[in-house]
Amino acid sequence: MSAPRLPPPEDYVTPFTDHVYAVKHGVELRLRVWPSASPDPAPWVLWSHGGAWLFGLHEDPTAWVVPGFHARGYHVVSFTYRYAPIANIEDILTDGRDAHAWCVAHLPNLLRVDIERYVLAGDSAGGHLATTLAQLVSPPPRAVLSDHGLVDLADAHYDTLRFSGSYTGEFGPEEIEAAIQDRDYTRAFASVPEETRAKWPLGEVRRAFHAPRVQYGRREQLQADVKTALAERGAWVAAVLHPERFSSSEQLKAYARKWSPLHMLDAAPSYPPTFFIHGEADNIVPTAQSRAFAAKLRARGVAVGGHYEPGEGHCYDEKFTSPNVEGYTRCVVACLDFIGAHVART
Template structure:
């Protein structure tokens, strides 16, 4: 198979079909596996803009954008299993179907997807990619920024518990609309994202959560990593990428941090901005160098 975008079901759990979109560039080429954002609560594989897919494909990469089951119906340990199975599917069935090189794979993602890319870089299922790219992601889910009420979100209209829980619940799902964001706002206003998404208490269950905290799982064989973050990000603090960069550097890992001065969350969606274009050129060079 070649050309265009093809959708596949890579995993089915009960009635939940978990899908991946494959944009095929060429045989025996490197592949970029992309994880979408949405705080692990909302979003889908379709959030990766076509302009970005085209950019990566023109650089010679196949692109696979994957779904995973969403919280709070599915908790983080099970979401991590979906990520593991997605990676396994890319390296086996998809590699056979599209003649990917199963050893030339990079992980990338934005926000919560950046977190998943960083987590997968620690070696889910024993496999480490050739490189990781995180757009305004985070390596520490146990910090105060996520376990305490957010000053930024508390300035917004308060979301009641009834309204928040009215947005979620029921059957497991792998795609979530923007309507679910009220639940995320509630989590940030009350500092309960970790409990709601993981099923664990960040204090009492810290040991159980450490395997899902990338900054605590860095070793010298962690893949080369590129982090991009805006200094005015009001959702994920810029310090999250700075801390991750410093820890990677201490471990002797090839790590680069691109600081987007004055940029906020989702800055990469503004592809016409000259600084964003320059950032993407750096991403492509980084991937071509390492994958």
């Protein structure tokens, strides 16, 4: 959950450059590069944002990510991807692979970068992308950050989890249902502000994140109502799997396991060192998912680090808007130290 405020524009580290890494069915897929000030070839981070695969802004990474990694000399790249329910998990992972490939091909022309020293990182649904892409891309990352990452799509937790959204739009049940069933890729979204951002005037959102392309009109409101409807049904995870393609719940579960990094790991020849951030009171992505993934990695001899904060909920680290916030050192500094040790030039 993002902090319920808009940052002043100076909170978002500049300079940056914006790029289109792909156009699919007429939908632009963009990424933002925040360059390091390091005079030497620097490592880089590829960040995938959260939002239940249904919403989010790539211009709005978790509050500490850009300043925290910049302080350690990293370039930071954040990318967008097409959202469910139009796109499915394979479409979204393909977008992630394409963003990674664009970076490998083009960052050396833009920056002083050590292209093989990089980190895959993301929060929530973006944590799923990071931990899955680590098993799909080459060269592999030196380290992975799973920030409240959803690593088991087949978790029985999602068979019963329901929560109420705050959107009530102008759309009737038939329009919402039609949007849930829509598979027209020309209408896919790759940018929709979440609730705490959409409550603010659009001009303020654009100014805060230096993002003049952000829209919040009738179509985006419909996507928000789709997200609310799916959440109330407990179907937001299923939506990214396109359940209509399967004739039984067993087939759907098997497909969910196929694209769950926790289960993919069983067949992976290797995996990078990984750090986990998770609030112990997270009721959206159970902490048990991170712990199970970490246990599998340790059993394989992979270096693992983590910070599990008692009493905190989903994506609680959004509160770390500066190093002065209580808990920053034990969470963020510990994470950056772990990653730095494994990304260091060898």
